[in-house]
Amino acid sequence: MPESLSRAVRWDTVVGALLVVVLLFSLGFVDGFGNSLNLSFLIGNTLPIALIALPMTLLVVAGEIDLSVASTAGLSGAVMGALWNQGMTIETIIPLCLVLGAVCGLVNGLLVTRLGLPSLAVTIGTLAAYRGIAQIVLGSDAVTDFPTQYLDFAAGRLGDTFLPQAFLPFLVLLAIAVVTLHATPFGRSLFAIGAAEEAARFAGIRVKRHKLILFVATGLMSALTGVFWALHYASARYDNATGLELSVVAAVLLGGIDFDGGKGTLGGAVAGVFLLGALQNVMSLVNVSAQSQIVVTGVLLVISVLGPRVARQIEVARAGRRAASAPVSKAPAPTS
Amino acid sequence: MTHPSDTGPAPVLALRDISKSFGAVRALRNVSLELFPGEVHALAGENGAGKSTLIKTLAGVHRPDAGQVLLDGEPVVFHGPGDARDAGIAVIYQEPTLFPDLSIAENIFMGRQPRRAIGRIDHKATHEATAGLMRRLGVELDPDRPARGLSIADQQIVEIAKALSFDARVLIMDEPTAALTGSEVARLFGVVRTLREQGAAVLFISHRLEEIFEICQRVTTLRDGAWIASEPLDGMTEDDLVRRMVGRDLDELYPKQDVTPGEVALSVRRLTREGVFTDVSFEVRCGEIVGLAGLVGAGRTEVARAVFGVDRWDAGEVEVGGRKLTNGAPSTAMAAGLALVPEDRRAQGLVMDMSIERNIGLTGLRTTRRAGLVDRGAERSRSLDWAVKLQVKYARIADAVSTLSGGNQQKVVLAKWLATGPKVLIVDEPTRGIDVGTKAEVHRLLSQLAADGVAVLMISSDLPEILGMADRVLVMHEGRLTAEIPRTDATEETVMAAATGRAA
Numbered sequence: 001m002p003e004s005l006s007r008a009v010r011w012d013t014v015v016g017a018l019l020v021v022v023l024l025f026s027l028g029f030v031d032g033f034g035n036s037l038n039l040s041f042l043i044g045n046t047l048p049i050a051l052i053a054l055p056m057t058l059l060v061v062a063g064e065i066d067l068s069v070a071s072t073a074g075l076s077g078a079v080m081g082a083l084w085n086q087g088m089t090i091e092t093i094i095p096l097c098l099v100l101g102a103v104c105g106l107v108n109g110l111l112v113t114r115l116g117l118p119s120l121a122v123t124i125g126t127l128a129a130y131r132g133i134a135q136i137v138l139g140s141d142a143v144t145d146f147p148t149q150y151l152d153f154a155a156g157r158l159g160d161t162f163l164p165q166a167f168l169p170f171l172v173l174l175a176i177a178v179v180t181l182h183a184t185p186f187g188r189s190l191f192a193i194g195a196a197e198e199a200a201r202f203a204g205i206r207v208k209r210h211k212l213i214l215f216v217a218t219g220l221m222s223a224l225t226g227v228f229w230a231l232h233y234a235s236a237r238y239d240n241a242t243g244l245e246l247s248v249v250a251a252v253l254l255g256g257i258d259f260d261g262g263k264g265t266l267g268g269a270v271a272g273v274f275l276l277g278a279l280q281n282v283m284s285l286v287n288v289s290a291q292s293q294i295v296v297t298g299v300l301l302v303i304s305v306l307g308p309r310v311a312r313q314i315e316v317a318r319a320g321r322r323a324a325s326a327p328v329s330k331a332p333a334p335t336s
Numbered sequence: 337m338t339h340p341s342d343t344g345p346a347p348v349l350a351l352r353d354i355s356k357s358f359g360a361v362r363a364l365r366n367v368s369l370e371l372f373p374g375e376v377h378a379l380a381g382e383n384g385a386g387k388s389t390l391i392k393t394l395a396g397v398h399r400p401d402a403g404q405v406l407l408d409g410e411p412v413v414f415h416g417p418g419d420a421r422d423a424g425i426a427v428i429y430q431e432p433t434l435f436p437d438l439s440i441a442e443n444i445f446m447g448r449q450p451r452r453a454i455g456r457i458d459h460k461a462t463h464e465a466t467a468g469l470m471r472r473l474g475v476e477l478d479p480d481r482p483a484r485g486l487s488i489a490d491q492q493i494v495e496i497a498k499a500l501s502f503d504a505r506v507l508i509m510d511e512p513t514a515a516l517t518g519s520e521v522a523r524l525f526g527v528v529r530t531l532r533e534q535g536a537a538v539l540f541i542s543h544r545l546e547e548i549f550e551i552c553q554r555v556t557t558l559r560d561g562a563w564i565a566s567e568p569l570d571g572m573t574e575d576d577l578v579r580r581m582v583g584r585d586l587d588e589l590y591p592k593q594d595v596t597p598g599e600v601a602l603s604v605r606r607l608t609r610e611g612v613f614t615d616v617s618f619e620v621r622c623g624e625i626v627g628l629a630g631l632v633g634a635g636r637t638e639v640a641r642a643v644f645g646v647d648r649w650d651a652g653e654v655e656v657g658g659r660k661l662t663n664g665a666p667s668t669a670m671a672a673g674l675a676l677v678p679e680d681r682r683a684q685g686l687v688m689d690m691s692i693e694r695n696i697g698l699t700g701l702r703t704t705r706r707a708g709l710v711d712r713g714a715e716r717s718r719s720l721d722w723a724v725k726l727q728v729k730y731a732r733i734a735d736a737v738s739t740l741s742g743g744n745q746q747k748v749v750l751a752k753w754l755a756t757g758p759k760v761l762i763v764d765e766p767t768r769g770i771d772v773g774t775k776a777e778v779h780r781l782l783s784q785l786a787a788d789g790v791a792v793l794m795i796s797s798d799l800p801e802i803l804g805m806a807d808r809v810l811v812m813h814e815g816r817l818t819a820e821i822p823r824t825d826a827t828e829e830t831v832m833a834a835a836t837g838r839a840a
Binding site for chain 2: 179183184185187188189191192195196198199200201202203204205206262263
């Protein structure tokens with residue numbers, strides 16, 4: 001494994017091991033966890049988080065974030081419902097929704113790269129705006145009468161297994177994301193941008209273009225997730241996927257992606273996603289209320305920001321004792 | 337060891353057989369040092385020789401594993417920087433950090449302001465005390481002026497005043513001149529001489545040998561953590577000192593080869609960036625090293641940034657190898673064969689948390705990919721090749737560049753750019769903060785590159801470096817190119833005259 005990731009890798013391993021422990025524990029001790037219907041629910045409910053986590057991981061590695069993803073998914077579902085009510089075919093609607101998602105991402109990206117605004121602030125704004133547009137588009141309607149073959153695909157399972165049919169397309173997207181981040185010049189550049197944006201610029205990397213592409217990809221995947229959500233739950237409403245951004249960000253950070261950019265692996269992020277999904281599933285099984293689940297997710301988010309940082313400080317303290325002899329050219333302020 | 341005299345004053349501060357290890361690394365081995373009142377004592381050594389560790393031991397940051405620190409002949413143990421300060425030892429760092437929104441006086445007396453009744457700060461007394469300190473130093477700085485906007489030189493003066501306000505008897509100055517202009521250095525030296533006459537002991541660290549000879553009386557040399565010598569500077573030559581530092585005879589510091597210039601490789605015509613530089617035109621030919629001199633702030637770095645495309649220009653054009661460059665696009669500049677080694681290697685030259693290998697690979701991501709993917713084999717062999725060619729000292733090629741010494745970091749920046757096979761190489765302050773041995777290596781490398789037909793544009797504030805290495809010297813003053821001086825006519829006087837705007 002590449003050394004620049006070594007600390008994050010250690011955290012990945014921790015999260016991966018934790019996932020295994022939670023799964024084994026739940027299989028052994030939580031009633032109803034192990035039956036294939038529940039497992040398919042678990043994966044189906046986690047897929048929306050997983051889908052958006054893919055581009056979100058790349059975005060956070062590059063030092064940016066997009067909090068409007070759930071609203072984009074909601075908008076995409078609302079537009080899908082409204083157009084379906086208009087009588088358009090689903091084969092036309094879905095591509096339109098994806099284009100819409102890409103445009104939402106483009107707006108975020110342009111505000112961040114052209115105007116130099118912080119993505120955290122920009123996407124909190126569009127989080128509200130996109131959700132508002134979704135409500136204007138669809139009102140309080142719920143559209144449920146989508147074609148059965150699509151509903152069946154989004155809710156169905158692969159043969160006799162507990163895996164949802166949508167899991168296969170997810171694996172393909174995951175493979176694309178892994179290769180993009182860890183094996184292409186594009187992905188390598190993202191690590192440089194996230195770790196030292198100025199140095200990346202001085203190395204000839206087109207920082208703004210990279211970021212713009214990521215925002216568009218994130219918008220696109222959010223819209224795809226919105227389409228999947230509406231079909232999976234057979235309900236297109238303006239408030240679909242509300243609050244999903246919390247789960248996505250928590251899962252990605254839990255997976256060891258450094259909030260400051262420049263560090264992390266997709267393997268860790270995916271482990272984080274399914275760890276969060278498994279915990280949410282178990283909490284539902286033992287009748288923890290939805291509100292309490294949000295509290296747990298929030299606490300996990302804070303822990304996931306803290307955890308790798310504490311681990312790194314311990315590491316730095318150890319390395320510091322070993323390498324404190326390295327010459328220091330800039331010393332800190334002496335007094336006060 | 338040589339003392340000024342056996343009957344003379346006792347040392348105010350002495351280190352006896354100090355050793356300090358970090359894990360397996362022995363940073364200091366039996367180092368001894370005596371500082372006498374009224375002397376300026378140089379601490380010389382290459383990067384990694386142990387100077388920083390020694391300073392930190394004196395400042396109470398590190399506790400020695402063995403040996404004694406003697407203050408006025410009495411053994412003392414510093415448990416932290418506060419202890420050292422209370423003992424009258426002050427460290428002036430290269431780049432002080434002041435509170436920008438507070439006045440000079442408030443900065444100096446931060447946390448211990450003179451008080452009036454019910455704990456109110458006595459501004460008048462603070463002002464008076466600060467004015468008194470400035471008088472002692474012989475400088476004119478308004479105590480009520482906010483620290484924001486003070487030059488680094490002025491900030492250092494404030495730090496020195498602060499040290500005096502603590503009744504410091506030992507001042508340690510860690511490369512104070514690295515970021516100063518010539519006249520600022522002269523003023524700082526005036527202050528140092530004043531302090532010396534008032535009986536202070538000053539430990540002075542600088543990579544600029546001529547400064548050591550100008551201001552110091554004695555020198556202690558360290559090499560690889562070991563004490564080499566403490567001796568008077570009288571009668572020593574720069575070569576003697578360099579030999580102590582590197583442990584061998586150094587090849588020439590400026591090994592410039594004669595090269596017949598070829599065709600024009602870099603052509604800059606009427607380049608303007610509003611408010612920064614105006615109407616800058618020059619050419620650099622294959623095989624030439626062209627020096628770009630001028631005072632800090634004259635616009636040299638800004639021209640380089642615009643030429644490379646990191647900043648946009650407002651008017652003019654740039655050609656590399658006959659190809660016009662796109663405004664504001666470093667990637668097209670790189671494709672045309674341009675490379676820029678920037679002035680700030682930590683922020684601009686390197687991704688500090690990334691490995692040596694990946695930093696060198698960063699400039700080759702587009703050119704060395706295989707089937708659209710990063711070619712890790714090629715990346716590794718490319719970085720190993722260049723690390724060997726430039727004699728980078730590292731433990732593993734996969735270590736983060738932040739683990740390397742400054743000189744070796746600079747070599748990695750050079751490797752990263754040389755690996756692109758540039759036609760034109762712009763180097764901005766290529767040897768700033770680098771020890772003399774590495775400096776000679778960098779110069780030899782630049783000379784060799786020019787001999788191989790690369791066009792080199794060298795920006796430097798180090799005048800001897802410009803004079804020693806450049807075939808031609810371009811001089812900038814306040815955003816304009818004011819002179820072009822051929823090697824034969826280039827002297828400190830002609831270059832400085834143009835740089836300060838006086839007619840040559």
